[in-house]
Each structure stands twice: as structure tokens, then as C-alpha cells.
Amino acid sequence: DTAVSQTPKYLVTQMGNDKSIKCEQNLGHDTMYWYKQDSKKFLKIMFSYNNKELIINETVPNRFSPKSPDKAHLNLHINSLELGDSAVYFCASSQDFQTGPSDTQYFGPGTRLTVL
């Protein structure tokens, strides 16, 4: 069974559209994350949720809105897509925010978003 899964794997869309990426983890973890990997492979955190509550919100445009319906799911909705949003988006999860900074994060396979 896949520990952290994302759908879709590839997403091609036009500028101005709204799209969502879904993430699910079956590890029983309490904390989930969204990372963005740009064309130069640089990875940067966007959001973090712990048990459905937002705990990290980096300087991400308001067009990006994460939603966590339960602690096993963290979806990412993007409004009014721009060319610069083209990237690979990774979901990750870890045991518990309270466990501390040594906790391992488990990553999903990524969603490659291409905005035309």
C-alpha cells in the first residue's frame, strides 16, 4: 500500500483556471505538509497542518488554499493559475508535530503542474 499518495500525478491547465491536488496518507500521522519544487529542483515548504489545523503558512499567495477535511487528507486548491505556478508539488506527512524536529517526513510521489 502506498503510504502517501497524490492525485493527479500530472496536471496540465490554462492560465486563469482553478485546480486542486489531493493528498492522502495511510500512516496514521497527525501532521501533513505541502512543498513546492521549482524547475531548478529547489524545494520549499508551503503549508503544514497538524490534525486538521494550520501550523505553517509560508509566504504563499492567497490563491493557494490548503484544506484538511481530516488528518489523513490535505488538499491544495489553487485559484487563478499563473505561469509561475508550474512546478512539482509534493505532499508529505510525519508522525506528530509535537514529536519534534527529528521526526521523519514521508513524501508522496509528487504532482507535476504545468500552466500554459
Place this chain on the structure above:
Amino acid sequence: AQSVTQLGSHVSVSEGALVLLRCNYSSSVPPYLFWYVQYPNQGLQLLLKYTSAATLVKGINGFEAEFKKSETSFHLTKPSAHMSDAAEYFCAVSDLGFQKLVFGTGTRLLVSP
């Protein structure tokens, strides 16, 4: 704020040769350090992590890393490269306040026959 620097965006080795990927960290307190590997078109997989229990950390696939406080380094090594080691390698430090990973810029390892 914690940060890591990876020297060399690309490292090329021959199969069977020593692999050395460099990572230096910046942190005012003892850091938690990680090495992740990303194979083409895949997600990130943890190779190993340093959590202050031991300075020499052994990971999966024959990789290991040594934490050297005096050099603020956490270099990744493997005695003998295999073709299957070709991938992107990321060093990361965990932000102590919020348990977020701060990644280096990555090093692509190329292995030639």
C-alpha cells in the same frame, strides 16, 4: 534561521568509485539533519538522519554520513557507487521551531559505467 548549503550541483563518479556529496549547515543550536534521495520522476525518500545520538549515521543502500560540528558539515558518502545510485540528493535541516524541513539546492549524482 537554519540553512544548509550543498556544494556542487552535479557530481560524476564511475561505477565502483567513492561517492562524496557535500553538505554544510548553518545553525545556532545543534541541528537535526537529513539526507533525502529523489529518483527521476519520484518523490523523496529518506536516506538517513542525524538526531545527535551518534555522529556517524548509517542509512539505506550503503550510504552513511558523518556529523562534524567543528566543520559544520554533514557529508554523505558511499564506498562504491552503483548505477542505481544515480539520482538527485538533498540535504535538509529541520527548523527547530516548526518542524519544517529547509532543503539545500540538491546535488545530482551521475554514475558512469
